Amino acid sequence: MICLFVQYAVKRKAVGIWGCKDCGKVKAGGAYTLNTASAVTVRSTIRRLREQTEVDGEHKFDRNYDNIVS
Numbered sequence: 001m002i003c004l005f006v007q008y009a010v011k012r013k014a015v016g017i018w019g020c021k022d023c024g025k026v027k028a029g030g031a032y033t034l035n036t037a038s039a040v041t042v043r044s045t046i047r048r049l050r051e052q053t054e055v056d057g058e059h060k061f062d063r064n065y066d067n068i069v070s
Contacts, residue, residue, distance in 0.1 A: 001034040
């Protein structure tokens with residue numbers, strides 16, 4: 001498995017905890033894999049929503065910046 005930040009191999013420190021020796025970043029993941037299926041789905045959904053707001057040219061967030069307003 002490869003670190004997303006420096007493209008260096010990561011090692012499992014404990015169940016669900018992965019660390020990069022090179023940059024020192026620690027990431028939560030699955031027990032035996034760095035990324036779980038649900039984490040990949042969430043990340044792609046967030047990326048898609050960010051791209052939609054950039055294309056529209058306006059921020060579609062309410063004052064709390066937590067909820068997307070249609």
